[in-house]
Each structure stands twice: as structure tokens, then as C-alpha cells.
Amino acid sequence: AEHPYNHLIDTLKDGKIKFFNARKLNDPRYDKLPLSIRVLLEAAIRNCDGFYTKEEDVQNILDWQQQQNKAEVPFSPARVLLQDFTGIPAMVDLAAMRDAVAKHGVDPSLVNPKCPTDLIVDHSLQIDYNKWSVKNQEMELIRNKERLQFFKWCSKAFKNVNVVPPDVGAVHQVNLEYLSRVVQVRDGFIYPDSVVGTDSHTTMINGLGILGWGVGGIESEAVMLGQPVSLTLPQVVGCKLVGSINPLTTSIDIVLGITKHLRQAGISGKFVEFFGPGVSQLSAPDRTTIANMCPEYNATVSFFPVDQVTLKHFKKTNFAQEKLELLESYMKAVKLFRSYEDNSEDPEYSEVIEIDLSSMVPHVSGPKRPQDRVAVSSMKQDFQSCLDEKVGFKGFHIAKEKQETRVPFLHCGQEYQLAHGSVVIAAVISCTNNCNPSVMLTAGLLAKKAVEAGLVVKPYIRTSLAPGSGMVTHYLNTSGVLPYLSQLGFEVIGYGCATCVGNTAPLPEAVVDAIKQGDLVACGVLSGNRHFEGRLCDCVRANYLASPPLVVAYAIAGTVGIDFEKEPLGFTSEGKEVYLRDIWPSREEVQQTEEDKVISSMFRDLRGRMEVRRFSLSSTCPDSVVFPWDHKSTYIRSPSFFSKLSKEVPPPQSIENAHALLFLGDKVTTDHISPAGSIARVSAAAKYLLSKRLTPREFNSYGARRGNDAVMTRGTFASIKLQNRFIGKAGPKTLHIPSNQTLDVFEAADRYQRDGIPLIILAGKDYGSGNSRDWVAKGPYLLGVRAVIAESFEKLHKNQLVGMGIMPLQFLSGQNADSLELSGKERFSIILPESLSPRQQLTVKTSQGKSFDVISLFDTEMDVLFFQHGGLLRYVARTLL
Structure with missing residues (x-):
């Protein structure tokens, strides 16, 4: 059939290149659309096939001002x-x-x-x-x-x-x-x-x-x-940046400052689009650093439309001039190109938030959550208050008489001391910061000045530099600062996610013993984006996110309990005090180094390495259409998601007499649910691997074994920080209600499944917040969980539950498990009607005679369709049948 929008086709390069030009709609609404919405509109026009994407979808996007938060639209990336x-x-x-x-x-x-x-x-x-x-x-x-x-x-x-x-x-x-x-x-x-x-x-x-x-x-x-992504047409918050950036402020400070502003603005699930004269001051790496943190303020995206700074960036990356000219011509032809200085181009937004860049000052975040920002000037005082406060997100409740505890220990034949606030892990890591050359160069230049001043990092501190890319090593080496980072212990250990996801080398035994002996609040400082308690290392209770130069500074200081303004980092060989301000490179110095050294060669080098590093292994891989599964493999297993797959869609099945596998509180994150990091030797996953005759040294990590559903199912809810109200203390255990036995979560679920008992989970607010991980839904599905009843859900995780055929059910406003006086030990029945619909109210009946209503969080008819098929995977398979 003829494409319904053929009349919008325009051409470039003397007719050689075609494109759908939405401006030919001659609709005044187009010029008022946020540019991110114009991208959605173009995709809908181009992919309009009358099936997945309909003309009605195009009209809804064009009518964004009226349809935002109402219309459901498809997006084909x-x-x-x-x-x-x-x-x-x-x-x-x-x-x-x-x-x-x-x-x-x-x-x-x-x-x-x-x-x-x-x-x-x-x-x-x-x-x-x-x-x-x-x-x-x-x-x-x-x-x-x-x-x-x-x-x-x-x-x-x-x-x-x-x-x-x-x-x-x-x-x-x-x-x-x-x-x-x-x-x-x-x-x-x-x-x-x-x-x-x-x-x-x-x-x-x-x-x-x-x-x-x-x-x-x-x-x-x-x-x-x-299949297109289905999304509710989002509200778009215009974030107007004004003011001039302080010379001592890094892009990380700007990131954390914007994160705080936007988190407080309540923009969950919305698009954020940046505009205003302040945007022009941000380099392309600055913008990508800010955009990378948008999950921390719960936006769906943080969008910086293309402008001259973007083009300048792509010139550095060795884009051919012809490609750049085509890019610019196309973006201007469809009005996706911005001049931030020209406010006449400003679209109409759902709301506008103004942020003054001159108000940004250096911060760190911690000790347990990325949103808990602490001005570096207040760090010493804030850490002291954390010691005093009761146990919580900002407290450790250390008795006054124990706050001055110092524990001596020997390392490599020399005596050192640990105290509360001592830094034992210092990691420059993560794409969040390493994508920005100016921040990494600041760290490198700081290290250079520190070494030249005679400063050192104590050898027991677990230092590491895990760049997000070999390009980081390239430009640190080109600019001459890498040897100085190495001298301070920040040697490149590899390329990939390491400390950020808990893959930290073990601390020296003497350090661990000293921490335990003094019950010390030891600290990790990392330039990452995740630092929940116990994530880096079980014995490190306080972790701070900081910019790479501050990671280096705190490593040199050896403690977070330092006032950089008043206290020296150390002393020169002549005994002269060295303060942070003495070795902190100026913004002009960093920019000059970036301009002179971080040149297009880094991108040429990457492309060269990509060409050279063909995918090769010592042995050949199978040459077959279907994969020949090795039943002895402990890494790759065929999962049971397609077992008993029929061509027909089964009718909705009610959940009858289910037990609660877990009774959880607020803020259960994907870290608590999905397996990640190392495999504990006393875990259900370890028992399985031992049964396969593997030694603990061969366990590898949960991440490496994500292709084995047997390991991943056993690792689901295996976090040592899981707070299950059935147990009353943190740990990967639950109560098997019929036997009144405390078991590993997997062992309890396995017993329930063998007895044919369906399972649900009870939870509080913000269930499933944190990183996106597929096993947060796949794991519970394979454990036999049919529904999760919570006060509220993280949207992405809610979608994942739907995608695996698990019902996300929300208590009615003002209700929760406590207000309904649920013990969690009841049996629960959820009767489903013959015809399900989005946001339907359902009744839950308990074996104690109580009943209460919940709302099914199926946002769209597509959600309902996926659930009826038993999940998205089975739906896709059936379309092929």
C-alpha cells in the first residue's frame, strides 16, 4: 500500500537522499513542539504502516500540547x-x-x-x-x-x-x-x-x-x-540554563547541581529538554555527562538539541566533512537544529525550570545515596553528623566515646592507623565521569601537581582507574598525566564496569581486620553513579560519589574528615604544607590541555582499534541455525520461558490461595532483587555451582552467568541488604509459611512451586527503583511470583513485570499493608475478570476473611495483551507461529 505520508517526502543532495519533512504538513503546531517530540513525530511519520503505527498516532504527537500524558504512542528507534x-x-x-x-x-x-x-x-x-x-x-x-x-x-x-x-x-x-x-x-x-x-x-x-x-x-x-516501544506521550520540562560557570566548578558539580534541582522538581517519567544561553557554555562531553545522570532525577530523557557545539564535537571525532554538511542540512531542513542564543526558537514546554549555573559549587554525594549531596566545604562537619545520627540514609549512630577510635595495623611491614572516615577504596571509574575529558584531565593535572609536590597515597588504599573507554587512557597518556596518576596508585586496571557494580579487588586482610576490630565506618570514594551501602565492599559502610579530581584528593588525604580550606593534604619533603588549592588546576589550564592534547587522534585511535579487534577466539563457534546447547554448561542454558508454548492465547487465570514469598518495605531497589556482583559462597547459587563440581574460584559473577537461568533464579532476592519483614533483619532469607521454617528465598519458592502454590510479593513505596535489569522480572517469574502488590512502583520496573507476565498491583491511595492490618501470612486470592482493561480495579481476598481493592497497573491495551500472552517473549513467539 502507498505510504500515507508520501506527500511529505523531500530530497537533499540533488535528489539522491530522501527524507520525510514534517514541515510540509504546514501545521503551525510543529514549530511549537519541543525538539525531542519532533523526533518522535518523524519516527511515527516514517514508520506509519497502519498496524503498529497509525495516522492517529501521528496526529496525537502533532497535537502534543493537548495529548501529553493522555495519548499512548509507538516509537520505533x-x-x-x-x-x-x-x-x-x-x-x-x-x-x-x-x-x-x-x-x-x-x-x-x-x-x-x-x-x-x-x-x-x-x-x-x-x-x-x-x-x-x-x-x-x-x-x-x-x-x-x-x-x-x-x-x-x-x-x-x-x-x-x-x-x-x-x-x-x-x-x-x-x-x-x-x-x-x-x-x-x-x-x-x-x-x-x-x-x-x-x-x-x-x-x-x-x-x-x-x-x-x-x-x-x-x-x-x-x-x-x-515491535515499537509504547509510551504515553510525555510531558516535556524545559530546563533553562542561565548564568556563568564558576572556574573551579567541574561538570560533575554541574551534574549533581542539576540533579538536585530536577529531583526536587518532581519530573518522574517526563522528558527534560535543555535550552537557554547557559547551554552554549557546556561542551558536548559536559552535556553527555548531564544527560547520563537523568535516571538519578527520574526523567525518561534529558535532551540537548543539536547546535554548533555538537557539530564542532563531531568534527573532532573525524566525521567526514560531507557527512557533517549533510547532517547540518537535514537537521536545519526539519528544524531539529538549535541556536540557544535565539530565544525566538524556544518551543512551548509543559513547564519551565530555570537553573543558574553560577550557583554551582563543588559537591560530593553520600554516604549512601546519590541524591544526598554534600558541599565539599562542609564534608568534615557532615561526616561527623553522620557518625552522630541514628542509623539511616545519613547516619551510623556511633557512640561518642568510640568516635575517636584509632586502630593500628601493619601493611607491607609498615604501621598505619585507621579511624572513622578513613578512605580504603578510591576508584576513578564509570561512564558517568570518564566520558568527559575535562574532568579526567583535571584529575590527571591534579595528580601531576601532587606528585611534583611530593604527595603520596597510602599503599593500603585500594586505588584503581577503570576508564569507560580506551580513549580515556589515550588522552591521559597523550596529555602526559597518566604516569602521575600511576604513581599515586591510579593505574589502568581494565575497561569495563568494575567498582561501580561491586567488582572491587579484596581489601588487604589487615585493613579488613582493623575495620572490624574498631567497628569503623570506613569509606570508599568513587567517581561513579551507584554507591548503596555494602555495594562496593561488605565492610565499607560509607561511600561517596565524587568527581575524579576529588577522588584523587581524598585518596591523598586518606580520610573524608578533612576541611580542604583549613587543613593541608600533606607536606613537601621540606615540611611545607600543601593545600588542595595549591595543586588544583585552573579551568583555563584544563581547557588549554584539552584543546592541545585531546584531539581527533583519540577518535582515530578508537576506530583503528575497532577495525583491528575483529571478534576472534582461539576455538571456533558452532556453525548452525539453532544453538547446540551444552547441557553441562554452567554459563549458557536454554531458559524455560517458552515451555508448553501454544499457538492459542490462554484465558486469564485468577490467582487463588497464593502465599506471600516476601513482605517488603519501602525503597526496594533492583540491587535487592536482581543478582549482581560476586556469588556468595553460602548462597543458593553457590550450592548449585558446587553441585556442578565447580570450586568457589570458578564461580565468577552473577553478571557473567546471566545466561544461566538456574544461577540467576537462585540469585534473585539474594542481596545481603534485603529487609524482609518476615525475618526482621537484613539477609537473603524468607519464611516458608506452611512449615514456619526460615529458608533461602529460592529454597522457599522451590518448595512452594513443588506444592503447586502460587506466590505474590507485598511491598511498600518505590518498588523496583534503581538500575534497569532484566532479571528483576525474569527471576521472580521463575520463582513462581504471579503478582506484586505495592504502594508504588518504579515505572521501568513496572513495565518489566508486565513484560514477564507478572501483575503489578497498587494499593489504593492512602492504603498499605499496615493500614490494612496484613500480616503477610494470609493466603491471597485475586479474581480476574474475563476481559482485562488498563488501570482496572481488582479485589484481593484473604484467607482471614478480609478483602481490599487494588489497581492493576496495565497502562495500555498492549500491556494487557502482553500479560494475557504470559509475557512479551511468548507474545512475540506466537506472532511468528
């Missing part, structure tokens, strides 16, 4: 981005789907990503060696050989799959430096680049004017298979 932790279960699911359709006589080769998919192997790096990055890389290849062979099979067996091998860079960095295009040209058409990725920090790409956000693994699989 240009590409999908996977990292290996979430990528491997996605690929395992597709391989299993090939098996499932083949059993019904359908050609398995039809199961392919329809949307171009990039998979970056970056999350499996572990720090086995603190100082030798090459050894860490070698260990990664040995430890993950089986997974890497599977990825190699995927790159050969599936169409539209590109696998980026280990040791190239972190997923977001590779996305920024290598995969980003701003515009795509395919089949003779040019259109805006856009992406969804299996990580909440995919939003980094919005700093370059590329619309993208994080989705769950199962949502990404749907997009890979041709």
Missing part, C-alpha cells in the same frame, strides 16, 4: 544497544525462541533482530589484579570463554547483530564515540538517529541530540524483533 550482562540473556532468549518456533515447524532463521543491534562486551571485567590491566584482560577472556563463544555464534547466526568484543570500552562510551550518528542514512532515506539500550544510562547519548533511553532486556528484545 533506529537501533538497539545491549551490554553483555543484559545482552547475553537477550541473545539466549532469541536462541531459545528459535528452538520453540522450530518445534512448531516454523523456520528458526526467521527469528532475527529486525532492528540493528549492537552488543558491547564490557560488564564482565573483574579486578583480579590491582595494578596489571593486561592480566585482568587475560583473566576476563579465560573466565568468559564460553560466553564469548556464544556471542561469536550470535554475530554469525543472527542478522543485524554487531558484537563489540572485550577491551574496547564501556557500552555508553562506545555508543558515544563509535556508534552515534545523529542521523541515519538507510535505503536512500535520512532520518534522526535514536536508540534504546538495556541500561538506564543509555540516556548519555541525548547530550549529542540523539534521542535514547534505557529499557529492560525483554523490552529491548521486542524492539529487536520489530
